[in-house]
Amino acid sequence: MDLSGKVAVVTGAGRGLGRAYAQALARAGAAVVVNDLDLEVAQEVVAEIVAAGGSAVAEGSAMGSTEGADAVVGKAVAEFGRLDVMVTNAGVLRDRTLLKMADEDFDVVVQTHLRGTFTCGRAAARQFKEQGGNGRLILIGSPAGQRASFGQTGYTASKAGIIGLVRTWAAELERSGTTVNGVIPVALTRMAATIPGMAELVELADRGEPIPADVRQGGLGTADDVAGLVVFLASDAAAGITGQAIGAGGDRIAIWSHPKEVAAELRDGGWDADALAEAFSGGVFSGQLQEWRSTTAPGAPASK
Structure with a gap:
C-alpha cells in the first residue's frame, strides 16, 4: 500500500494504538503529524519514524478544544503543505460505576474522546474542502461503544x-469524495491491562513475545494488528468505502451492523400499557429483547 504524497494526522499517537497507526502510515509513505499531550513521547515516535526513513513531526496540543484541533491541522499544512488523513485516536479513561462517577470524570472523557473527534473532524473536513475534497476521516471507536462495558459510562x-x-x-x-469510517480496535495495550485476566497477555505483548494462536483467533492481538486497517482506509484503494464501523484485532476483521429494528408490530388504535404488557409477556415481543450484558474483548475472559 503506497501512501506517498499523503499527509496524515494521528491524535494521541505517543503510545499504544496511536503510535502503531502513526508508524504504519509512515511506513506506507505518508508524512505524519504525531500528536500527543505528552510532547516528549510524541517526539520519540517521530524519531523512530525518521530513523526508519519516514517523515514526521510532533505536535503537543490537548484534544477537545477547537484551538487544539486547528493547531494540529495547521501543523500538517505548515510542515507538509496539505492534509489528507485525520485519525482521531486521542482519549483518556476515568472508569467509575454510575453511582461513584463525578461530573469531572465524565466531562474529561467526553471532552477528549467525543468533542475531540468532533473538533478534529470539523477542522480536517474544512481543510479537505479547501483542497478539493477526497479526504479520509478515520474515527477510532471501541467495542465498549458497541456493547455494554461495566464501569465506563463516559467512555x-x-x-x-x-x-x-x-x-x-x-x-x-x-x-466531496471524503470518506468517513470507524475503526473498532481490540489490542493488548496499557488500557487493556485493567481488564481482569488481561495483564499477563499485555505483558507478553510488551515483551514482543508471540501471542497464543487461540487468543489471536479470538480477535485479540497487538496494536500492529489493527494498524493495517487504518493504512487501508487511508488509501485510494478504500475510496468506495464510507460510513462503516470495522473491527480489527489479532487475526480477525469484522464489520459491525448499523442499528436497525429487529421486531415491529401494528395494533389498531395504538398500544396502551395493558396491550404492551401482554405483547412483552408471552406475546409478539416475547423472545425479541436484545442482549445487553457487558462483554470484553474477543478472546478475553469476561469482566465482572
Missing part, C-alpha cells in the same frame, strides 16, 4: 457517539 457514551458521527459525516461529505 461508552463517547465511543457510541463517535460511531454516530461516522454515519452522519459519511452522508454529509459523500459528494
